[in-house]
Amino acid sequence: MKTATALAWLPLAFVAGGLVGAYGPSEELRTREERASEEKAVAEAKPKSAGAFGSFAQIVNIPDEAKRPRRLRPRAKPAAVASTNAEESASGSAESVAATPAPVKKPERRLAPEDLRARIDEASELWRTRIEIARASAVEKLGLDDAGVAAFDEAVASMNERLRDSLQIVADQIASAEEMTPELGIRLMGDVSTSLAEAYDAIGVCAGEGKRADVSKLNMADFIDPSVAEPFVSVQDKLEPGR
Numbered sequence: 001m002k003t004a005t006a007l008a009w010l011p012l013a014f015v016a017g018g019l020v021g022a023y024g025p026s027e028e029l030r031t032r033e034e035r036a037s038e039e040k041a042v043a044e045a046k047p048k049s050a051g052a053f054g055s056f057a058q059i060v061n062i063p064d065e066a067k068r069p070r071r072l073r074p075r076a077k078p079a080a081v082a083s084t085n086a087e088e089s090a091s092g093s094a095e096s097v098a099a100t101p102a103p104v105k106k107p108e109r110r111l112a113p114e115d116l117r118a119r120i121d122e123a124s125e126l127w128r129t130r131i132e133i134a135r136a137s138a139v140e141k142l143g144l145d146d147a148g149v150a151a152f153d154e155a156v157a158s159m160n161e162r163l164r165d166s167l168q169i170v171a172d173q174i175a176s177a178e179e180m181t182p183e184l185g186i187r188l189m190g191d192v193s194t195s196l197a198e199a200y201d202a203i204g205v206c207a208g209e210g211k212r213a214d215v216s217k218l219n220m221a222d223f224i225d226p227s228v229a230e231p232f233v234s235v236q237d238k239l240e241p242g243r
Helices: 002-045 051-059 079-091 094-099 116-142 146-176 182-207 209-216 226-239
Strands: none
Touching (some): 051 226, 116 146, 116 209, 116 226, 146 182, 146 226, 182 209
């Protein structure tokens, strides 16, 4: 009797098992798809630097957002303007100076964390704490004497100067264009690559032929001052249109 009852329930067990088996993978697939959609939405919501500039920002460790708001750095007056102001002040009478009300000091504007200048400032600050370690490691690895160290520092300084000048040219081209284009991105990365390659050559000369292989193993990007990207502050809206 028991055997007959068990056999009677067997077809139902097969049906139930089939339903469970079909439901399991379908539910797992649906959960996976939902998770992928959520991750995609989160990724798309995050501000990202566009194209080639995004790659350059990663190379020099410029964050997508600064960790805290920054003070807007005051720009120095041109020498000619400062000199003219000084002469006018000296020629003015004591009475007119006394009668002139004291200028109202404007509160310093704070830069939002997503502002490119704030992000560059933060990256430069962190770079200054890392550069001495990278420099000391390179000098030791290459066995440089005092003259070699001076030549190494000159090569790094020249690299950053060339980068700043070439990135200013690209930034000017972006400013005059309607939008950021693939060509401008290629020019940006091409200038960066050329400057780094020239730095390798210059350091190879000061290190000597016997150390050229060690020079080749240096990560020259470690020596790029993130402040070279400052020319792009004025065209941030074209580099990162979503901000």
